[in-house]
Each structure stands twice: as C-alpha cells, then as structure tokens.
Amino acid sequence: MTEILNIGVIGLGVMGQRMLERLKGHDRLRPTLVWDANALALQQTLQAYPQLRAANSAEALLATPGLHTAYIATPPAAHLALANAAFDADLAVLCEKPLTTDFDGARRTIARITAEGRRDAVNFSLASSPGLQALKSAWTDGSLGDWQGITIELSFAAWPRPWQSGAGAWLSERVEGGFSREVLSHFIFVLQHVLGPAEVVAAQAAYPADGRLAETSLKAELRMRGVPVHIDAAVRGDVADVNRVTVTGSQGGLRLQEWFGLSQRLGNDGAWAPVSAASSDQLRQQSQRSQLDHWAAMVDGQSHGLPRFAEALAVQETIEALLTGK
Template sequence: MTDSTISLGLIGAGIMGERMLRAALDQPATALRVSGIWDPSTDAMERIAAALPAVPRQPDAAALIAASDCVYIASPPSSHLGHARAALAAGKAVFCEKPLAVDVDDARAFVAEAGARGAVNFPFASSPAVARLREWIASGAVGTPERVSIEVAFATWPRSWQVDAAGWLDRTAQGGFTREVVSHFLFLTRRVAGPFAGLAAKAVFPEAGKSERRIEATLTAGALPVILTGSVGSTTKDDHNVWTLEGDKGAVRLCDWSRAERRLPDGSWEADPEALSQNEARPLALRRQLEGVARLTRGEPHHLATLREAFDVQDIVETILKSA
C-alpha cells in the first residue's frame, strides 16, 4: 500500500461481489486498484472473465488475501468469518457483507478480537437520501424525536433478481428478509437513535426449511420506541420499505431505499426535490463506501458501519428469528 493507493481484493462473485467490483473499477486509479477476485464457483469466475477480462482472477482465497491491502467479503454468510480472520491474520483490512456470521457467539468473539481493522457494508452509511434525512433532523424538522417505525414488504422472497441465490437466501440457516433487508433499517435506526434494548418479537415460518414470511417486533433504540413489521406476499412490489422518525414537531421518512420525505404542517408528505432513484443513488453510495474503505485501510477515521454496530444489528436480527 502506498500513501495514496490501496489494493482491494474481492471474495465472492455473486450479485454483490460483481456490483462492488464494478464500483471499484470506477474509482480513480490513484485512490484504489483491484488486486483481483476469487469465487469457488467456476461458473461465477467464468462469468467475470467474460464480462471483465482485465480483472485478475486469483486461484484461491489465500492468494487473493496476499495480493490485497483490504479484502471485501461477499460470499455466503457462513463463510464470512473464516475469510475475515484469515485476512486480519495476514495484516489486511476487512470490509464484509452483513451479517458478520451465522452464529451470534462467533460474531461476538470476532468483534472482540478484530479491533478497528474491519467494517461492514451497510450502504445507508453513505446514502444521499439518509444524508438529507439527517440534515432535516439537525435543522429541527422533527423537533424532539419520539418514535421510529420500520415497515418492509415483498411480493415474493427471494426478490425476482435474487432467484439464482435462492439456495441459501430462502433457507433458515443463512437467508430470509430479516437478515437481508431489515438489517439495513436496523443499522439506520441504531446510527440515528442509539443502542438497542427491550426486544419483544415474533417470526412466522409457515414452510418447513424455508425462511420467515412475517415478523413483528418492538424494541428501543436509545430512548426511542421502535415498531417493526415485515411480510412476504402483502404487496405487489418486488420490494417495499418505509423507515419513519416522528417527533413532537414533525416527521421524516425514507421510502423504498432512496426517497427522503418530510411531513408538512398540513400532514402531507413532501419529497426531497433532489431525490434520486435507487438506480441513480446506488453508485453514489458505493463510491462513498469505497472512499470509506480507503480510509479504513489506511487506519484513518471513517464513516462506515463499525463491527460493533453490525454485531448489534445481527444480535437483534437473530433474536427476532429465534422468536418463532
């Protein structure tokens, strides 16, 4: 690693791995270079070779780690900590997809041993819409915060663009919308309001061996009560979500990932006039995430989700899923 450039290696060539790879290739070469990608799937590696032939394809995880200053881990959750521990042992920084692990105790131990050399990819840390919400909150649009609500709904699970990963995304061990989607909104809640406590929840698993189809939960974040609901088959949308913060003077909300809105005195909602679609907002957030990765790798302060924040989210998620 030089003072100005870091090398990023990627483990996992699925949807998220390829998305992050393309974002990394769009970064200025003076800030970040891609040292390679590795996936145990021959088909996945062949797909990357055909689409992005200039990207080095490493022969295994060890070679990928050796070639990198920071390792981005986008493999299925059960493999996250094995790769993360190997990277840290080699003196590399780690940027991991959520959840940290499928086992809460193992994730807790990892957070204790890893120190500050790791972060987790919760893109709301870099979201333009979340930045606008926080501007509104800071300006007094909400007044004194009083409550948070989170609502997610899906036409089917997995979502249409995830069907190739249904083998693990729709199984109880690693999958489900609570881990995959609700975790993002829990991260946002924790970052805005504070640590979690007082969880009461119920998850419904109507199909044996498959992931949850409905959840309900109440908890607190900092001093704020939080109400959470999630369901499959309750909307015609591929993916619908609303995160709302209400206060004594108003309210703000985030709709469908990328649209910030605030409630006017007459009760109507006004969208941010500069709001972007999710397709427009995603590359901006990924670019900011990668800027944070560079700072993380250099040991500088960064805005990414910390391992502690990610563990706190995972702990809540897994407790909800065990409430069936």
C-alpha cells in the first residue's frame, strides 16, 4: 500500500516537536492537523511548519474527515480520554508512554480495543531497536547460556534532563512525572517484552520532603522468568547521565547503553565490544525510521512490532509497583 496516511497530532511540547521533526520526509506518514491546549505552542508550530493546519480543539481535530491516525503527545493524564475519542472517530492511535496511571480506565480502554478491533500502539522508542532484537534472539537461541542476572543502571545529573527542561511542571512532579515513568519504563518494556511479567521482590524510592516532586532515587529487585533484575537509579548531581542494561549469562553478556548502543561480551572474561559497526547515533536513526514504518503498518491494519496498550499497561503496573515500594 502506498496511500499517504494523514496524522492529527495532539500535544506540541518537547515530544510533539521531536516527532514532527522525525516525520519529515517519511514516504507515507504525513502530519496534517495539529492541536495543543497551549495557544503559544500551537502558534509556534504553525510558524515552523506552515503546511500544517490548526484545529480549534482536540474534538474538532479528531472529527476532521480525511485523517487516518492520531498521535497523542500530551502529558500522561490526558492520554486515555484522547485515545478513546480517537477510537470513537475510527482512527488508529499512536499514544506516548507512559500510557496512564489510571489502571481501571486503561483496562476499560483495552476491553473496547479488543471488542471493537481498534488499532492501538504506544511509542516505546526501543520497540524497533537492535538492542531489543538482540536480547530476544539471545533468550530464544540460548547463546548467552543461563541468564544469571540483569542490572539496570540509570544516573541523571538533573531531573528533568536539560533537553526536556521546556516540558511542563508535570515532568518533575510525583503525580505524573519522574524518571521511573519517563526513562526506566523504556527498559522495563524491553525486558518484559523479552521475558514476560515482572514480580517486584523489593523496591525503595526516595522522594524530596516537599510531598510534590518526583523520586530522586530508586533501588529495586525484580524477578522475570526466575532471572533477578537489579535496578539502581538516581539523580546524582554533577555526573554525566548513564543508562545501561546489562544481561549476564553463563556464556557471555549483552549490554544496552545510552539508549541505542549495543555491546556484547563473549565468555565471562572477555571485554565488552560493540555488536555493530554503526554508531549509536546511526542505530538511533535506523530505529526511529523503523518505528515510523511500524506505525504505518499499524494504521494499515497489518502486523507490526509496536507494543499495544495492553503491553504498555503491564509495563506501567510494574513501574507504579516500584514507586509504591515493597
């Protein structure tokens, strides 16, 4: 199929802008209509992309004839209502993560998706990454031997990170934001996608005393298919940001680092070496292009590799359990 797929974009903050940039030049996906509750964000987007048209409201956008799909990039609290309105309009939906913290609302939405055969996906950017594929293959073909343990290490110099400092206050607040929902969720998605459900064995999050701001550290242990998963994540101040997931097997290891980087260790004494000659940046670009192709396949009603709402809810259940503590 080569039909152009018209996208209505709701939410034009940091992520909405990044997606508009990524969509430039895609051969099928074409943003056409945009809406943001903030008039300035809307105005600035129209200045940067004069070919776009602004709707007068989210409802008006979703009711516009000719759209094929909605991309929802608002803060999490608005995701479900907007997604349901988009399903009402018979649109395929790509929603940003985290799906929601309203688990009952999510279950009702997933039930209608199933009953009505809706097309739904959540934008976990690692879904189309070589790292996820490598972990999946290693689990299936046994090339790492027995999986003895997994560590997830996250370090932030500051929260929010500088590139997302223009985001709304929600990102630094406990109700919707924090690094566990925003960053850790990507790696929990990868591991649950490969291994299945997670059991929280122990979890301890530390929060500022003000009762308002999000977690500053999280130490936790999960178990997935019997494999222990250790999490050590914190806002550490004056150190470079780190994100690293290391799988240690009896015959070697695999490591995802800085999002799209991928290294392997053959045997237990060997040094870590990159799996691919492509740079981390090239791997990021390939993954992002592939993510868009999966989105187009989802809109076409074809099989695709993006997580659906049910998988994103399972990730969020783990994240919220970690934040609640055990």
